[in-house]
Amino acid sequence: MPPRLAKRARVSGPEPAIVAPDPHxxxxxxxxxxxxxxxxxxxxxKPAKIPGRGLGLVTTAKIKVGARILFVPEKAMFKPDGSVPHASPQAxxxxxxxxxxxxxxxxxxxxxxxxPVDSDFQHSLPMRWPHELREHFPVSVMQPLLRQEEDYAKDVGAVQDFLAAGNHTAEDFRYYWSIVNSRSFHFKAKGKIGTMVxxxxxxxxxxxxxxxTCDVFQRPNGYEVIADRDYVAGEEILANYGAHNNxxxxxxxxxxxxxxANEWSDEEDAxxxxxxxxxxxxxxxxxxxxMLxxxxxxxxxxxxxxxGYALLPATNELCFKTQVAVRAMLLTCNEWEYFVENGEDLAEDQSHAVSHFLLHPFHEHRDYAARAFRTVEDKSDWEEYSSMKNxxxxxxxxxxxxxxxxxxxxDMKPGSTT
Ligand SMILES: C[S@@+](CC[C@H](N)C(=O)[O-])C[C@H]1O[C@@H](n2cnc3c(N)ncnc32)[C@H](O)[C@@H]1O
Structure with a gap:
């Protein structure tokens, strides 16, 4: 749901009359x-409670593959109202x-x-977790978190005057910022500038x-959700927010x-x-x-x-970038350039040499992760951490x-002594 600059205000089309909801x-x-x-x-x-996921959408009848399930026309979308034109699209x-x-x-x-209410974010979003937990975060979580915090700090700075003028607190803004962060879409109507909605x-x-997941399409006049397969009544429909890692x-x-990888080893921990x-x-x-x-x-x-180096659990392989980086340490320039251009080694396959190069640091990291895992697991039993179970x-x-x-x-690599 990538953001783009919004030009101006308002839900387009006539506003429906204000509904006075029946409190019951x-x-x-x-x-x-x-x-x-x-x-x-x-x-x-229809919306329904889904264990572990808050609310979600479930089918109320059979749905055939290719059927339209939802359509949100542009006029139903909520768009920025132009109050803070110089702030980021999310702000x-x-x-x-x-x-x-x-x-x-x-x-x-x-x-x-x-x-969701603010206390839901307090326990689910790492930016809201107690700072004392940060020493137990993997680096790979810390890095996007710091980036997110920088973005948030810039955004809250950009709306200071707006908050003061409307008697809003930074905490109020943080709630709506988190809502937008997890529930917004990019929309570009034909011939118009794109916007976050x-x-x-x-x-x-x-x-x-x-x-x-279902197929979600941005059309020139709205957003459409189409069934990716046949559904029976009572199934949850899902959408893909992007090819994100955990x-x-x-x-x-x-x-x-x-x-x-967890599935391979211990299904209970899935x-x-x-x-x-x-x-x-x-x-x-x-x-x-x-190591470079x-x-x-x-x-x-x-x-x-x-x-941008990574291990890919789905295939149990190193990503191409990692293979290139390690080969740069192991091969001559000619051999390395051949691999970069062709995705295979010039002569003998060097995959084993690459794995061997990484075995020692991987062992060390596995041991480090195991200690971190045990520390976190131990803390779950401590009274003082009882409010941080999630x-x-x-x-x-x-x-x-x-x-x-x-x-x-x-385990897959020869010479490994785990
Ligand atoms: C667009 S909202 C979806 C509706 C949301 N579940 C609710 O209760 O309002 C996105 C949020 O739903 C939750 N969510 C979405 N997909 C999830 C999943 N596969 N497992 C657990 N939570 C999920 C996360 O809290 C996420 O920030």
């Missing part, structure tokens, strides 16, 4: 009616949503009622790994999916999301970079292969995924 009616039923009134087409799905949308949700003459509150009802859909899913969205994340990877920069000489670093920098479980799960991926890789 379920908020999701009220919101469903409100969405339809704004022009959202909803066919054979613009967050500030506008905050303004609309707190305005007396708006019916956005009906939508807001269906969103919120789409009612589609934002109930949970994420599924590539290959397990570090990114955790930092950005506050959840993780089983890693493929976690609540049972379809493995084939997009997961285990970041290796902190292992590989220190300055000359090799410069050489890799020139061809755009410095950084946080510790997420960390425990990620460390386990890292350990398992490395062990699976090393």
């Amino acid at each position: 009616e379920d908020k999701h039923v009220v919101f469903t009616a409100w969405s339809k009134q704004r022009g959202v087409e909803i066919k054979n799905v 613009q949308l967050a500030a506008s949503a905050m303004k609309a949700c707190t305005a007396a003459d708006s019916n956005m509150g009906i939508w807001k009622e269906t969103w 919120m789409c009612p009802f589609i934002d109930y859909i949970n994420h599924g790994p590539s290959g397990t 570090d990114k899913l955790l930092v950005h969205y506050g959840f993780m999916i089983a890693s493929v 976690g609540p999301n049972d379809t493995p994340n084939r997009d997961d990877d285990i970041r290796l920069d902190h292992i590989v970079l220190p 000489t300055p000359t090799v670093r410069a050489q890799l920098q020139d061809v755009g292969f410095l950084r 946080e510790l479980e997420m960390l425990r799960m990620r460390w386990l995924q890292i350990i398992t991926a490395i062990e699976c890789y090393m």
Whole structure:
């Protein structure tokens, strides 16, 4: 759901009259009616509680592959209102949503009622977790987290005057910023500049790994969700938020999916999301970079292969960049250039030499991860950490995924002594 600069304000089209919700009616039923009134087409799905995922959308009848399940026309979308034109697209949308949700003459509150509350973010998003837990974070989680915090600091700085003028606190803004972070879409109408928007009802859909989800299309006049396969009544429909690894899913969205490697080793530890994340990877920069000489670093920098190294649990292989980087340490220039250009070795296959080069640091990292895993697991039993159960479980799960991926890789390699 990548952001783009919004030109100006408002939900397009006439606003439906403000609905006075019946206090006894379920908020999701009220919101469903409100969405339809704004022009959202909803066919054979309804919101429901999904264990471990908050709310999601489930089918209420059989659905055939290729059938349209949802359509959100442009006029139903919520767009930035132009209040903070110089802020980032995310800050613009967050500030506008905050303004609309707190305005007396708006019916956005009906939508807001269906969103998570601030305390949900407090326990799910690492940026909200107690700082004392950070010493137990894998580097691969810390890095996107620091980047996210930089973005947030810039955004909150950019809306200072707007917050003061509307008597809003930075905490209010942070809530809407988190909502937008996990529930917004990019939309570009024909001939218009693209913008970051919120789409009612589609934002109930949970994420599924590539290959397990409905097809979501941005059309010139709206967003459409199409069934990727036949469904029977009562199944959850999912969408793919992007080919994200579990570090990114955790930092950005506050959840993780089983890693493929975990499935191989211990199904009980697969976690609540049972379809493995084939997009997961285990970041290796902190292992590989220190092994490269300055000359090799410069050489890799020139061809755009410095950084971004990873182990891929889905195939139990090193990514191409890692293979290139390690070969730069092992081969002559000619041999290395041949591999970079052709994706195979000039003469003898060097895969074993590459694995051998990494075995010692992989052992060390596996041991480090095992210690971190045990520390996190121990803390789960301590009284003083009783309010951080979810946080510790997420960390425990990620460390386990890292350990398992490395062990699976090393088990396959000759000369490994695990
Ligand atoms: C677009 S919202 C989806 C609706 C959301 N579940 C709710 O209760 O409102 C995205 C958020 O849903 C949750 N989520 C989405 N996919 C998930 C999954 N596969 N497992 C666990 N949580 C998920 C995360 O909290 C994420 O930030």
